[in-house]
Amino acid sequence: MNTIDHILAKAVEGTRLTPDEGLALFACRDLHKLGRAAHAVTTRLHPEPYRTFNIDRNINYTNVCAAVCDFCAFYRKSADSDAYVLSREELYKKIEETIALGGDQVLMQGGMHPSLKLEWYEELLRDLKARFPTVNLHAFSPPEIWHFHKINKLPLETVLKRLKDAGLGSLPGGGGEILVDRVRKELTKGKALASEWLDVCRVWHTLGGKGTCTMMFGHIETEAERVEHLTRLRDLQDETGGFTAFICWTMQPGHKMADFPEMGAFEYLRTQAISRLYLDNIPNIQSSWVTQGGKIGQVALFFGANDMGSLMIEENVVASAGTVHYLTLEEIKRSIREAGWEPRQRNVFYQLIDEGSVPHSEPRPTGGSAQVPHTSLPVLN
Numbered sequence: 001m002n003t004i005d006h007i008l009a010k011a012v013e014g015t016r017l018t019p020d021e022g023l024a025l026f027a028c029r030d031l032h033k034l035g036r037a038a039h040a041v042t043t044r045l046h047p048e049p050y051r052t053f054n055i056d057r058n059i060n061y062t063n064v065c066a067a068v069c070d071f072c073a074f075y076r077k078s079a080d081s082d083a084y085v086l087s088r089e090e091l092y093k094k095i096e097e098t099i100a101l102g103g104d105q106v107l108m109q110g111g112m113h114p115s116l117k118l119e120w121y122e123e124l125l126r127d128l129k130a131r132f133p134t135v136n137l138h139a140f141s142p143p144e145i146w147h148f149h150k151i152n153k154l155p156l157e158t159v160l161k162r163l164k165d166a167g168l169g170s171l172p173g174g175g176g177e178i179l180v181d182r183v184r185k186e187l188t189k190g191k192a193l194a195s196e197w198l199d200v201c202r203v204w205h206t207l208g209g210k211g212t213c214t215m216m217f218g219h220i221e222t223e224a225e226r227v228e229h230l231t232r233l234r235d236l237q238d239e240t241g242g243f244t245a246f247i248c249w250t251m252q253p254g255h256k257m258a259d260f261p262e263m264g265a266f267e268y269l270r271t272q273a274i275s276r277l278y279l280d281n282i283p284n285i286q287s288s289w290v291t292q293g294g295k296i297g298q299v300a301l302f303f304g305a306n307d308m309g310s311l312m313i314e315e316n317v318v319a320s321a322g323t324v325h326y327l328t329l330e331e332i333k334r335s336i337r338e339a340g341w342e343p344r345q346r347n348v349f350y351q352l353i354d355e356g357s358v359p360h361s362e363p364r365p366t367g368g369s370a371q372v373p374h375t376s377l378p379v380l381n
């Protein structure tokens with residue numbers, strides 16, 4: 001057995017890979033081999049006859065941000081004419097629409113606003129929770145929480161406990177990019193460094209909270225730094241067990257990084273497969289059709305993903321960088337069904353929340369996704 005086959009066999013049987021073995025997999029260009037092994041691991045972890053999806057809405061409550069990330073075209077400075085903070089009425093409306101479309105959660109992320117105090121966020125969460133008690137508030141990426149901690153001069157634990165008491169339900173894994181300071185210092189200014197991002201998750205998990213973790217790759221990082229990123233997530237998961245899922249995606253070139261060559265499906269599928277093999281303690285991996293499109297998103301179910309991610313009714317950050325993919329709820333379900341599984345709706349904790357089996361006889365839409373009528377669920381990513 002050659003080295004790669006030996007490493008893959010180890011992962012398939014459930015033996016943890018070392019960082020050197022993870023790096024050796026990144027030297028392997030045999031996509032099929034990596035995919036087959038990742039799929040064997042997924043099948044071992046998820047033998048069930050279904051694959052899951054979620055319905056939520058990404059609400060970017062403000063685009064004002066104290067940080068500067070070279071890949072981000074979304075942020076504005078307070079004085080910019082198109083800077084905004086959404087009003088409560090706008091938020092209510094978006095959440096009402098989400099509920100009407102069968103959603104159980106909103107993902108609220110913003111820029112890191114330089115002057116909104118912690119009380120503003122507490123009041124916001126309390127207000128939304130009082131109005132929409134059944135909606136999970138999946139909100140504030142670790143860099144935002146780190147920012148709240150800095151500008152309010154309060155310990156992280158105090159910040160997170162106060163937000164939890166006010167109604168924060170779970171923590172999205174945004175802003176992870178690559179958890180290596182060399183990369184973060186080069187790409188971002190004024191944003192949490194690697195250990196700070198991890199500390200936010202650690203404290204949140206210690207308080208009993210759950211959340212997701214991410215990796216955005218395909219920019220200035222080396223493959224060794226991807227492995228370092230995955231190792232840090234795996235180590236924290238050993239410590240806390242708080243991550244429900246991992247999502248990786250390729251950087252969308254734009255803004256100051258417009259000249260960067262875009263990484264395509266090969267690199268995405270390869271990296272996701274290696275992540276599945278390496279992250280032996282994170283139970284779920286979400287397909288990134290948001291950045292890769294529906295077809296690759298579907299194929300990703302055979303390269304380590306067991307979940308189609310969210311039907312995101314609105315997304316602005318990736319869209320600002322110029323990437324727009326549309327999938328309707330029906331298309332998400334059909335992607336899963338065509339691949340051989342039953343589509344099931346889940347919440348952020350990966351509990352099934354639908355009524356079970358869905359008939360296989362839904363009519364095919366007559367046009368491509370861009371022609372879907374407005375009454376169906378538009379997804380802007």
Ligand code: SF4
Nearest residue numbers: 065067069072075111
């Ligand atoms: S990615 Fe987030 S933190 Fe970075 S500039 Fe954009 S909004 Fe701010």
